[in-house]
Amino acid sequence: DSGVTQTPKHLITATGQRVTLRCSPRSGDLSVYWYQQSLDQGLQFLIQYYNGEERAKGNILERFSAQQFPDLHSELNLSSLELGDSALYFCASSVDDRALHFGNGTRLTVT
Amino acid sequence: AQKVTQAQTEISVVEKEDVTLDCVYETRDTTYYLFWYKQPPSGELVFLIRRNSFDEQNEISGRYSWNFQKSTSSFNFTITASQVVDSAVYFCALSVFGNNDMRFGAGTRLTVKP
Numbered sequence: 392d393s394g395v396t397q398t399p400k401h402l403i404t405a406t407g408q409r410v411t412l413r414c415s416p417r418s419g420d421l422s423v424y425w426y427q428q429s430l431d432q433g434l435q436f437l438i439q440y441y442n443g444e445e446r447a448k449g450n451i452l453e454r455f456s457a458q459q460f461p462d463l464h465s466e467l468n469l470s471s472l473e474l475g476d477s478a479l480y481f482c483a484s485s486v487d488d489r490a491l492h493f494g495n496g497t498r499l500t501v502t
Numbered sequence: 503a504q505k506v507t508q509a510q511t512e513i514s515v516v517e518k519e520d521v522t523l524d525c526v527y528e529t530r531d532t533t534y535y536l537f538w539y540k541q542p543p544s545g546e547l548v549f550l551i552r553r554n555s556f557d558e559q560n561e562i563s564g565r566y567s568w569n570f571q572k573s574t575s576s577f578n579f580t581i582t583a584s585q586v587v588d589s590a591v592y593f594c595a596l597s598v599f600g601n602n603d604m605r606f607g608a609g610t611r612l613t614v615k616p
Contacts, residue, residue: 393549424604434593434606449603481547489535489554489597491604493547 394418397482397494405502409470412497416463416484422446423465424491425457429478440465472501504529506596508607515584516615523579523610525594531555533599536570536577541609542590553577584614 394417404410416423425437427450436449440459451457454472459465469476477500483491505528515521527536538550551561553570561568565582581588591611597604 393546433608436603436605439603447601447603479545483547490537490549490552492549493539495544495546498545 393492393494395482395484395492395494397480397497399497400495401498401500403500403502404472406472406474408472408501409468410472410499412467412469412480412482412499414465414467414482414484414494416465416482417492420484420486420492421463422485423459423463424483424485425451425465425467426481426483426493427478428481428496429475434481437467469499474501477501504531504534504596504598504601504603504605506594506605506607508592508594508610510610511608512611512613514613514615517586518583519614520580520582521584521612521614523581523592523594523612525577525579525607527575527577527594527596529596529598531598531601535597535599537595537597537604538568538577538579539593539595539606540590541593547593550579581612584612586614586616588612589614 396415398413421442424439427435437451439447457467479496481496483493507526534555536553540548567580569578591609593609594607
């Protein structure tokens, strides 16, 4: 168990809809990362937050947004969903040891 | 730019065989970190090891060992006496100091048959 909690585990929704994925980092970790894993793109870095502030941005679409709250949990919001957004979304957290500790992921299916 | 290449897409071995998973990385930075992660069929990503660019000492952890060679930009992973439970996708990753974007290779799917 990595100590990173992601909810929900599975999500099925229709095109055009909006969903929110939730992540609680390991106790003491200030950084939260979001990754997307799809069959054709592999593991892609989306965005990182550190202690409530956006720290780095990767291949995140404009339809996607994230935030980190004062209690350090984070949410990833995906809107105007398309079929191609179907993927496994991972949250990870870290301290300063550079190792990312991943949650179990949220499997999103857009129909 | 940073890049990680795992040339082996799939490997299949029989239990008790040794197997080496290759990882080649590219970076112009002198300070960086290399990682291996395991993704079993259940889907979670499990952290296995981290090495920094200044520490080329090889590491052994039980049946797992890692060979880091800066001269060839490689960070290979060997499983000795493989077991069925080792069946998973293994990812090599690179993180450059000062850059929060950890780059992953495409992964190697290892199947260990009984």
